[in-house]
Amino acid sequence: MRRPRQPLFLARASYRRRRLRDAARLLPVVGVFLLMLPLLWPQGGAGSAVIFVFVVWALLIGFAAVLAHGLDQPETPSAAGDD
Amino acid sequence: MPFDILVLSCFVYVIFLFAIAFFGERRAQLGGMGFLRSPTVYTLSLSIYCTAWTFYGAVGYGARSGIEFMTIYLGPTLVFVGWWWILRKLVRIGRQQRVTSIADLISSRYGKSNGLGVLVTLIAVVAATPYIALQLQSVTLSFAVFSSDQPEGWATPIRASTALWVAGGLAVFTILFGTRRLDAKEQHHGIVIAIAVEAVVKLVALVAVGSFVVWGLAGGPGAVIDRIEAVNLQGWQLQPGRWVGLIALSAAAVICLPRMFQVLVVENVDERHLARASWAFPLYLFAMCLFILPIAMVGLEQMPADTNPDMMVLTLPLAHGQGALAMLAFLGGFSSATSMVIVETVALATMLSNHVIMPLWLHLRPEATRSADLRGGILLARRLSIIGVLGLGLAYYRLSGGSAALAAMGLIAFAGMAQVLPALLGGIFWRGASRVGAILGLLTGFATWGWTLFLPSFGQDAVIPAQVFALGPFGLSWLRPEALFGTAAMDPLIHSIFWSLALNTAAFFAGSILSFPDPVERIQGAAFVNAFDAEAQGGRLGWTHGQAEPEALLNLAQRILGEEALTFFETEARAQGKEGYLPDMTPAFLTELERRLAGSLGAATAHAMISQLFGRATVTVEDLMAVASEAAQIAEYSARLESNQTELTRTARQLREVNEKLTQLSVQKDAFLSQISHELRTPMTSIRAFSEILTEGDLPAPQVADYGRIIHEEAKRLTRLLDDLLDLSVLENGAVQLNLGLAHLGELLDRAAAVASQTRPDRAFRIERDVTTEEIYLRTDADRLVQVFINLISNARKYCEANPGVLRIAIRHRAGRVTVDFIDNGRGIPKEKQALIFEKFARLTDQTKAGGAGLGLAICREIMANLGGTVAYLPGQRGAAFRVTLPLRLERSAA
Numbered sequence: 017m018r019r020p021r022q023p024l025f026l027a028r029a030s031y032r033r034r035r036l037r038d039a040a041r042l043l044p045v046v047g048v049f050l051l052m053l054p055l056l057w058p059q060g061g062a063g064s065a066v067i068f069v070f071v072v073w074a075l076l077i078g079f080a081a082v083l084a085h086g087l088d089q090p091e092t093p094s095a096a097g098d099d
Numbered sequence: 100m101p102f103d104i105l106v107l108s109c110f111v112y113v114i115f116l117f118a119i120a121f122f123g124e125r126r127a128q129l130g131g132m133g134f135l136r137s138p139t140v141y142t143l144s145l146s147i148y149c150t151a152w153t154f155y156g157a158v159g160y161g162a163r164s165g166i167e168f169m170t171i172y173l174g175p176t177l178v179f180v181g182w183w184w185i186l187r188k189l190v191r192i193g194r195q196q197r198v199t200s201i202a203d204l205i206s207s208r209y210g211k212s213n214g215l216g217v218l219v220t221l222i223a224v225v226a227a228t229p230y231i232a233l234q235l236q237s238v239t240l241s242f243a244v245f246s247s248d249q250p251e252g253w254a255t256p257i258r259a260s261t262a263l264w265v266a267g268g269l270a271v272f273t274i275l276f277g278t279r280r281l282d283a284k285e286q287h288h289g290i291v292i293a294i295a296v297e298a299v300v301k302l303v304a305l306v307a308v309g310s311f312v313v314w315g316l317a318g319g320p321g322a323v324i325d326r327i328e329a330v331n332l333q334g335w336q337l338q339p340g341r342w343v344g345l346i347a348l349s350a351a352a353v354i355c356l357p358r359m360f361q362v363l364v365v366e367n368v369d370e371r372h373l374a375r376a377s378w379a380f381p382l383y384l385f386a387m388c389l390f391i392l393p394i395a396m397v398g399l400e401q402m403p404a405d406t407n408p409d410m411m412v413l414t415l416p417l418a419h420g421q422g423a424l425a426m427l428a429f430l431g432g433f434s435s436a437t438s439m440v441i442v443e444t445v446a447l448a449t450m451l452s453n454h455v456i457m458p459l460w461l462h463l464r465p466e467a468t469r470s471a472d473l474r475g476g477i478l479l480a481r482r483l484s485i486i487g488v489l490g491l492g493l494a495y496y497r498l499s500g501g502s503a504a505l506a507a508m509g510l511i512a513f514a515g516m517a518q519v520l521p522a523l524l525g526g527i528f529w530r531g532a533s534r535v536g537a538i539l540g541l542l543t544g545f546a547t548w549g550w551t552l553f554l555p556s557f558g559q560d561a562v563i564p565a566q567v568f569a570l571g572p573f574g575l576s577w578l579r580p581e582a583l584f585g586t587a588a589m590d591p592l593i594h595s596i597f598w599s600l601a602l603n604t605a606a607f608f609a610g611s612i613l614s615f616p617d618p619v620e621r622i623q624g625a626a627f628v629n630a631f632d633a634e635a636q637g638g639r640l641g642w643t644h645g646q647a648e649p650e651a652l653l654n655l656a657q658r659i660l661g662e663e664a665l666t667f668f669e670t671e672a673r674a675q676g677k678e679g680y681l682p683d684m685t686p687a688f689l690t691e692l693e694r695r696l697a698g699s700l701g702a703a704t705a706h707a708m709i710s711q712l713f714g715r716a717t718v719t720v721e722d723l724m725a726v727a728s729e730a731a732q733i734a735e736y737s738a739r740l741e742s743n744q745t746e747l748t749r750t751a752r753q754l755r756e757v758n759e760k761l762t763q764l765s766v767q768k769d770a771f772l773s774q775i776s777h778e779l780r781t782p783m784t785s786i787r788a789f790s791e792i793l794t795e796g797d798l799p800a801p802q803v804a805d806y807g808r809i810i811h812e813e814a815k816r817l818t819r820l821l822d823d824l825l826d827l828s829v830l831e832n833g834a835v836q837l838n839l840g841l842a843h844l845g846e847l848l849d850r851a852a853a854v855a856s857q858t859r860p861d862r863a864f865r866i867e868r869d870v871t872t873e874e875i876y877l878r879t880d881a882d883r884l885v886q887v888f889i890n891l892i893s894n895a896r897k898y899c900e901a902n903p904g905v906l907r908i909a910i911r912h913r914a915g916r917v918t919v920d921f922i923d924n925g926r927g928i929p930k931e932k933q934a935l936i937f938e939k940f941a942r943l944t945d946q947t948k949a950g951g952a953g954l955g956l957a958i959c960r961e962i963m964a965n966l967g968g969t970v971a972y973l974p975g976q977r978g979a980a981f982r983v984t985l986p987l988r989l990e991r992s993a994a
Contacts, residue, residue, distance in 0.1 A: 037183060044177045044178070044180050044184070047176070047180055048346075051173055052342075054342075055342060063328030063329075066166055066324070066327055069173070073173070073176060073381070073385055076176060076177075076381065077382050078378075080377050081378035083377075084374040084375065084377045084378055085374075087374055088371055088374040
């Protein structure tokens with residue numbers, strides 16, 4: 017309603033950018049999910065949990081770096097907007 | 100390690116920081132911001148999240164609770180990795196609305212309400228005071244570690260004064276670099292660059308100590324992991340409630356803590372830096388955390404059982420004779436503490452001065468808006484706030500004795516500040532969020548936090564009696580501080596976070612749903628929630644035309660923004676297509692100005708100030724509704740169109756008039772040619788005819804004399820005509836020689852009247868004069884002026900039909916100019932002819948009656964132009980009236 021002139025389908029580049037944003041939104045959700053996993057493990061030594069958390073952490077950072085590179089681009093007028 | 104060297108190196112380090120900050124300020128002032136504006140500096144400045152609580156406390160936390168210490172860093176990681184959700188919007192809104200602090204953001208979002216600003220400021224100060232005390236304590240403790248043989252030597256004499264010295268030094272630094280200027284963006288480049296350097300120091304220090312512990316003491320990473328796996332300490336079990344709760348809490352804190360908001364939003368110079376920080380800041384946290392557990396493990400193993408685990412980063416290297424390493428660690432801890440205190444103090448001081456001190460001051464002295472040095476007042480308020488905040492921290496430290504474990508204090512502060520989260524998130528994502536809801540939510544959350552966490556943290560019987568802990572206030576057991584509604588099974592911290600945030604959110608939603616926001620709130624709500632939709636809407640809503648003078652506004656703005664105000668006004672004026680420094684008071688301009696002022700004063704204060712200048716205490720609801728509604732805009736637009744239309748019509752009318760005159764002039768020019776030939780021919784014909792008769796001879800003498808007289812008369816008339824024409828052309832070319840001298844106006848009129856009486860001497864004619872007003876000496880060309888007077892008086896004698904004719908001569912003398920009005924009692928000159936009488940050969944009546952060539956008034960006009968004056972027809976005097984205006988003293992240059 018607010019953007020009546022939005023096209024229904026997008027060019028390939030803008031489409032990619034939109035999905036990149038979706039991925040950026042999804043990343044913290046995935047992070048929460050993975051960080052909750054150790055809670056379900058049987059209590060025991062902390063070593064494996066520590067390693068697991070650090071690995072998840074490193075992966076989150078890595079993915080965020082990749083996504084940030086793509087999201088950094090200035091928005092083209094046609095791709096402007098929130099989704 | 101000698102204590103003196105420690106103090107000395109600490110001193111040198113502080114001087115180094117001052118130099119860095121000074122350099123940063125200088126670079127920023129000179130405009131060379133290249134490195135200062137880099138995303139790396141932005142990311143490093145974010146590291147003030149890692150305070151002394153991280154540097155010293157994390158090891159203690161890790162030693163006590165194992166893996167749980169990581170929650171404090173996982174929360175921020177999730178928030179930053181998910182920057183596209185919240186941080187991006189916050190930064191955008193912060194830049195659009197020129198937000199100066201988190202209190203300002205909340206106040207601005209909920210209708211620029213200062214009450215909310217005060218509330219958030221209050222919460223922030225209460226929550227931050229223990230935290231600042233914690234930093235002072237950590238510095239004091241670390242000094243104590245070096246200064247005594249006993250690492251936990253509490254009794255060292257310098258302990259008491261260390262905190263005071265540190266607080267004093269920090270106050271100086273913060274005042275120097277935090278209140279240097281009053282700038283619309285509220286950015287402090289010196290401070291940012293200094294804390295970026297400190298961020299590097301603390302990371303290097305912690306990694307150095309960690310590497311020493313892992314490879315020097317523990318025998319490599321593998322061995323460390325084995326030990327962690329084998330450990331089975333009490334408290335190391337993963338508690339699901341605390342794990343989830345603390346991750347959520349730290350995630351909330353990284354957004355809401357005043358210092359984080361300061362560096363994250365306020366100090367942000369480029370939105371794209373956030374993209375870098377989204378992974379680089381988690382990476383920094385990752386690096387900080389990597390060695391915490393190994394240090395804690397090895398510390399627990401090797402140090403005596405009564406060692407304070409919070410100080411292991413220092414005591415471990417010291418115990419192994421690594422003085423230099425310990426020194427580095429000390430500087431790391433010192434950096435963590437100082438950078439946190441500096442930024443927190445700046446953030447709190449901004450909030451205090453913008454939301455508490457300045458509004459109070461302006462309320463007590465409303466005339467201050469218009470009077471003296473407002474800028475100095477604001478800076479003074481900032482400085483006092485800085486001293487006040489640090490003083491509070493110091494007082495808390497002294498009173499509490501600084502005995503609590505570091506981690507506990509940090510978490511209490513987090514939980515307190517997290518109370519802002521519902522209002523903050525609701526504000527930027529939900530348009531329905533209202534001020535009533537925000538106030539209710541904040542009050543509920545703050546009260547619950549105070550009751551269940553903050554007050555109990557002082558210990559049983561300190562503030563809340565032990566009996567209340569056991570039985571609840573007034574015997575209401577469901578209100579026990581650590582078991583609200585009977586939830587005694589929960590961990591006290593999680594219990595508090597859970598209930599405070601739950602009740603806070605519930606009150607926020609209930610208040611928002613049940614209340615109706617006022618127009619300012621709704622406008623701000625739309626601007627915040629739709630921050631990405633259109634930058635353009637910023638100028639759409641806001642001020643309508645007001646009564647404030649541009650000068651007054653510029654005056655006010657200059658006192659707050661300084662030089663920047665002038666530049667801003669000038670650019671705005673140029674954008675509107677005007678020259679100079681005073682743009683039109685368009686709504687867009689006022690909105691932008693208010694935003695700039697808000698950058699220095701906070702939204703609520705800026706709004707109030709502009710309102711005051713506009714002569715109304717507050718903006719009325721009707722006003723805003725009118726502005727906000729589309730109808731008003733359309734009306735305004737059509738009004739503008741209409742005014743354009745009127746202007747066009749006026750221009751067209753002027754054009755038409757000019758055109759008409761031109762056409763008439765063209766007709767006159769033709770008439771002039773035919774006139775002049777006619778005028779020349781008539782006397783010529785007479786002369787030729789009579790001279791022919793005379794040449795034939797045979798005429799009686801009287802007839803010859805008669806004919807000769809006629810020829811003489813006609814020749815005279817011809818000469819007069821030619822004289823007039825010559826006169827006129829000389830006058831028109833401005834080549835006339837003026838004979839300047841002093842002349843008495845009355846005498847000039849006497850002369851004129853005498854000469855003019857020759858014209859139609861037969862008729863009854865009276866001239867009314869007021870001799871007293873004629874006592875004026877003019878410096879002018881008397882003969883020329885008399886010529887004009889003669890012409891005007893003769894005209895009156897010739898054309899005034901009244902019998903007897905009366906000519907009134909009125910003289911006025913004002914501001915170096917003299918006007919002489921000649922008003923007769925005839926019928927006057929019809930309006931359509933008034934424009935023509937000064938043209939050549941313009942004769943209104945038929946020629947015979949006039950008897951002249953019609954050049955008189957044309958010559959008068961030219962003479963007056965040469966005398967630096969005018970002659971004009973004066974309408975509306977019943978009879979014909981002419982006004983001669985001339986300067987009292989004609990200078991030669993004007994001739």
